[in-house]
Amino acid sequence: MEHLITILNGPNLNLLGQRQPEIYGYDTLDDVAKTCAGIADSLGLRSELLQSNHEGALIDMIQNARETSAGIIINPAALTHTSVALLDALHTFEGPVLEVHISNVHKRESFRHFSYVSLRADGVIAGFGVQGYAFAMQRMGVLLE
Numbered sequence: 001m002e003h004l005i006t007i008l009n010g011p012n013l014n015l016l017g018q019r020q021p022e023i024y025g026y027d028t029l030d031d032v033a034k035t036c037a038g039i040a041d042s043l044g045l046r047s048e049l050l051q052s053n054h055e056g057a058l059i060d061m062i063q064n065a066r067e068t069s070a071g072i073i074i075n076p077a078a079l080t081h082t083s084v085a086l087l088d089a090l091h092t093f094e095g096p097v098l099e100v101h102i103s104n105v106h107k108r109e110s111f112r113h114f115s116y117v118s119l120r121a122d123g124v125i126a127g128f129g130v131q132g133y134a135f136a137m138q139r140m141g142v143l144l145e
Contacts, residue, residue, distance in 0.1 A: 001027045001042060002008065002045055002046045003044075003045050003046070003069075003070035003071070003144050004045070004046045004047070004048065004068055004069045004070060005036075005040060005045055005046070005047045005048075005069060005070065005071045005072070005073060005137065005140050006047075006048055006050065006061065006065040006068070006069040006071070006072050006073070007032075007036055007047055007048065007049040007050065007072075007073045007075070007133065008050055008051075008058060008061055008062070008065075008072060008074040008075070008076070008077065009029060009031070009049065009050065009052075009074075009075050009077065010051075010052070010053075010058060010074075010075060010076070010077035010079045010080075011051065011052075011054075011078055011079060011111060012077055013029060013051050013075060013077050014029065014053065015052050016028050016029050016032070016077070016130075017029075017031070017099040020108045022023060023102075023103050024102050024103065024129075025102070025129050025130060027129075027130045029049060029051055031048075031081045031091075031130065032049060032130050032133050033049040035130070035133065035134055036049060036073075036133055036134065036137050039134055039138060039141075040137055040139040043137070043138075043140075043141035044073040044141075045070075045074060045137075045140070045141060045144070047137065049076065054141075055079055055083055055085060055086065055113075058076070058079070058086060058089075059085055059086065059089045062086070062089040062092070062093060063092065064090060064091060065093060066092060066093055066094070067093065070095050070096075071096045071097070071098070071140045071143065072090070072093060072096075072097045072098070073087075073097075073098045073100055073133065073136045073137065074090070074097065074098070074099055074100070074117060074121075075099070075100045075101060075102070075133075076099070076115075076117050078119065080099075080101070080105070080115045080116065080117055081114055081115065081116070082116070083116055084116055086115065086116065086117060087116040087117060087119055087120055090117065090120040090121075090130055091120055095144075096117070096122045096140060096143040097117075097120055097121050098121060098122060098123045098125065098136040098138075098139060098140060099115065099117050099118055099121035099123070099124045099125070099126075100124075100125050100126070100132045100133055100136050101124075101125070101126040101127070102128075102129055102132060103126070104126050104127030105126050106126065106127075114144055123136075123139060125139075
């Protein structure tokens with residue numbers, strides 16, 4: 001049976017491709033979903049991409065993934081720097097967790113240099129644009145071998 005990888009995206013990522021393209025590029029979340037699905041298929045995995053602007057909804061998605069998914073790839077967006085609740089939810093998930101950031105958060109404002117999610121993540125990918133999701137999917141394939 002194929003392993004499901006849940007790809008979670010936080011606030012404002014529904015505007016990917018439209019919002020600040022000089023930072024985030026022109027690819028959309030639909031583009032990311034298609035890329036990840038192709039890579040997942042080549043690895044014998046399945047992927048589902050979800051997005052919410054609401055912290056509680058993301059927590060519900062993490063809790064659901066406990067029953068459905070072998071791994072989580074998460075771009076928590078601005079919640080990266082503020083949400084202990086996301087961290088607590090991720091601590092309940094037993095599979096691998098990979099954190100993705102489209103921009104290099106370490107070259108940005110100092111408040112973006114800290115991530116609560118990194119305290120749980122098995123790896124962090126930042127600054128590679130949306131290609132970071134592809135890297136995360138490839139890494140997930142290795143972690144689940």
